[in-house]
Amino acid sequence: MELNAEVKESDSKVARIQGGLSIRLNAKKSEKIAFALLGLSALTVMGFVLVILGYIIYNGYSVINIEFLTEMPRLMMTQGGIYPAIVGTIYLIIGSMSVALPVGVMAAIYLNEYAGETRTTWLIEMAINNLAGTPSVIFGLFGMALFVKYFGFGPSILSSSLTLSLLIIPVIIRSTEEALIAVPSEYRESSLALGVSKWQTIRHAVLPAAIPGIITGSILSIGRVAGETAPILFTGVAYFLPRLPDSIYSQFMALPYHLFVLATAGTNIAKTRSIQYGTALVLLIVVLSLNLIAVLIRRHYRNKLKI
Incomplete structure (x- = not known):
C-alpha cells in the first residue's frame, strides 16, 4: 500500500512538472507570436512612411x-x-x-x-x-x-x-x-x-x-x-x-x-x-x-x- 502511494505521488509530481513545462512552452510561443506581430506592425508603418517620403522626393526633387x-x-x-x-x-x-x-x-x-x-x-x-x-x-x-x-x-x-x-x-x-x-x-x-x-x-x-x-x-x-x-x-x-x-x-x-x-x-x-x-x-x-x-x-x- 505504501509503495502504491509513493508511486502515485511520484506520478502526480511528474504530471505537475510536465504541466508546468507545457504552460511555459505555450507562454514562450505566445510571446514569440506577439513579438512577431508587433514587429510586423512596426515594419508596416515604417514601410508606408518610406513609400510616401520616397514618392514625394522622387516627384519633387527636380524643382x-x-x-x-x-x-x-x-x-x-x-x-x-x-x-x-x-x-x-x-x-x-x-x-x-x-x-x-x-x-x-x-x-x-x-x-x-x-x-x-x-x-x-x-x-x-x-x-x-x-x-x-x-x-x-x-x-x-x-x-x-x-x-x-x-x-x-x-x-x-x-x-x-x-x-x-x-x-x-x-x-x-x-x-x-x-x-x-x-x-x-x-x-x-x-x-x-x-x-x-x-x-x-x-x-x-x-x-x-x-x-x-x-x-x-x-x-x-x-x-x-x-x-x-x-x-x-x-x-x-x-x-x-x-x-x-x-x-x-x-x-x-x-x-x-x-x-x-x-x-x-x-x-x-x-x-x-x-x-x-x-x-x-x-x-x-x-x-x-x-x-x-x-x-x-x-x-x-x-x-x-x-x-
Whole structure:
C-alpha cells in the first residue's frame, strides 16, 4: 500500500512538472507570436512612411534649387519660387507656438498641481477633450468671427496664428499633463519637506523633469500647425501674394494652402505638377527641421536629468 502511494505521488509530481513545462512552452510561443506581430506592425508603418517620403522626393526633387526657394511666384504661381509661402509658414509656426505653448503649459500645471479632482476640473477636462476632437474648419470659422471681425485684426498673420494656437492648445495641455503625471511624487515630497514653496517645487523640481514630455507635445503641435489649411483659409492666407508680409496685420502665403491651390484650382495642373511635389517636399523639410531642433532640445534635457 505504501509503495502504491509513493508511486502515485511520484506520478502526480511528474504530471505537475510536465504541466508546468507545457504552460511555459505555450507562454514562450505566445510571446514569440506577439513579438512577431508587433514587429510586423512596426515594419508596416515604417514601410508606408518610406513609400510616401520616397514618392514625394522622387516627384519633387527636380524643382528644388536656390531659385525655387528664394524667388517670388510668377504667372499665378505656375512659375517662379515659393519663398513667400516658406516665410509665411514659419511665421505661423512661431506665432501660434508663442501663444499656445505658455498658455497650454500653465493650464496643465494648474489642472495637475493645483486644481484637484472637483466637478469644475472634470468639466474643464471634458471641454479640452472636446476641443481636441473638433474639426479644424470649425476653428477657422470661429477665428474668422472672433479675431478677423470682432477684434478687427482682419485677414492677417495675427488672426491665423491665434486661431491655430486655439487648435493646438488641447494637444499641449494633454501632453504636459501626462509629462507632469510621469514625474515621481518623491520629487515633490522631498522638495516640500525642505520647506520649499509649492510653486518653487514645481518650477525647480517638477518642470525640469517634465520638459522632455512637454517638448514631445510641442513637436506634434508644430506638425499640425504647419499642415493645416482650413483655419488659415478663413483668417488670412492669400491665394497669390508675390511679396513678403510687412507686419503681423498683413496677409501672407503659406505652403499647405499654396499646395492646395496648385492641386485644385484652375491653373494648369499638368504644368504645375512638379511644383506641387516640390512644395510638398519643402513643407516636409521645414517640419522635419523644426522637429529635429525640438528633438535635440529634448535629448539635451533628458541627458541633463540623467547626470
